[in-house]
Amino acid sequence: MSASRDPSVAYLDGRLVPWEEARVPVEDRGFQFGESLYEVVPVTAGRVRLLPPHVDRMRAGAAELGLAEGVPDLEAWSRIAAELIAADGVEEGLLYAQLTGGTAPRRHWPERRPRPTFLAYVRRWRFPRDADVVRGFRAVTVPDLRWGRCDLKTTQLLGSVLALRAAARAGAEEAIFVAEDGTVREGAVSNVFLVEDGRLVTPEQTHHLLPGVTRPVIAEIARAAGMEVVSRRVDAAELATAR
Known part of the structure; x- marks a missing residue:
C-alpha cells in the first residue's frame, strides 16, 4: 500500500479550495479536544465505493456527539466525492472525510455551540x-489501552499510532x-477474522x-462461498493456531 503526491484541492466549509488554502482555525474543537469523527472511503476505477454505510456510520457517531447537523446527506457526499475525484483524475485512492465540533474560544463545553466543520x-x-495477499501481512498483539468508545470513529487515534x-x-x-x-478486539487499522474448521470467525x-x-462485506462473500460466519468472543491464544 502506498500514497502519492498531495491532492490539488480539498472540500472545506461548503466549497472546493486549493490544497494550500485548506486550513482550519487554531481553536477548532477537533484540533484541541479531539471532538471529531472521520471516514476513509475506497475509490476504485474512478468511483467511490461503499459510500452509504460510511455516511451512516458518521451520521450515527455525529448524533452521539451532538454534531448531526454537520453531516452532509448521501447525495451531497456523492457530489463532493465526484468533484474531488475529477479534480485530480484519481482512479485508485481514498476519500478522507472529517467532521469536527467547529471553532469557538477554548472551553470544554462552549457557551454557544459552534457550527460543525466538514472537510474532505x-x-x-x-x-x-493478489501477490500481497498471498504473501500475507505480519501482525503483533498489543495491550488495548484505548478509551472505552472505540465504536465511534473518532480522530483520537494515539492508541493506534503507538x-x-x-x-x-x-x-x-x-x-x-x-x-x-x-479477548481479541481488532487491528489498529483492520478488523480481525480467523478461519477455523471451515468457519469464518470474527470478534463480536x-x-x-x-x-x-468492510466486515459485513467479507461475511457476505464468505457465506456465498458456503462458509459459516460466526461472531463471538475470540481469545488471543486462538490466533496462534487459526488461519
Whole structure:
C-alpha cells in the first residue's frame, strides 16, 4: 500500500479550495479536544465505493456527539466525492472525510455551540494486489489501552499510532489489540477474522471495537462461498493456531 503526491484541492466549509488554502482555525474543537469523527472511503476505477454505510456510520457517531447537523446527506457526499475525484483524475485512492465540533474560544463545553466543520479530500492510494495477499501481512498483539468508545470513529487515534509503532519495531505491518482478559478486539487499522474448521470467525461487536464497513462485506462473500460466519468472543491464544 502506498500514497502519492498531495491532492490539488480539498472540500472545506461548503466549497472546493486549493490544497494550500485548506486550513482550519487554531481553536477548532477537533484540533484541541479531539471532538471529531472521520471516514476513509475506497475509490476504485474512478468511483467511490461503499459510500452509504460510511455516511451512516458518521451520521450515527455525529448524533452521539451532538454534531448531526454537520453531516452532509448521501447525495451531497456523492457530489463532493465526484468533484474531488475529477479534480485530480484519481482512479485508485481514498476519500478522507472529517467532521469536527467547529471553532469557538477554548472551553470544554462552549457557551454557544459552534457550527460543525466538514472537510474532505481524495488522495491516490495503491491497494494490496493478489501477490500481497498471498504473501500475507505480519501482525503483533498489543495491550488495548484505548478509551472505552472505540465504536465511534473518532480522530483520537494515539492508541493506534503507538500500537503501529510497536508493530513496526517488531518488523510487522499491523497490531492487534487484546484486552486484559485475553479477548481479541481488532487491528489498529483492520478488523480481525480467523478461519477455523471451515468457519469464518470474527470478534463480536461491542463498544470496544469499530463496526467496520468492510466486515459485513467479507461475511457476505464468505457465506456465498458456503462458509459459516460466526461472531463471538475470540481469545488471543486462538490466533496462534487459526488461519
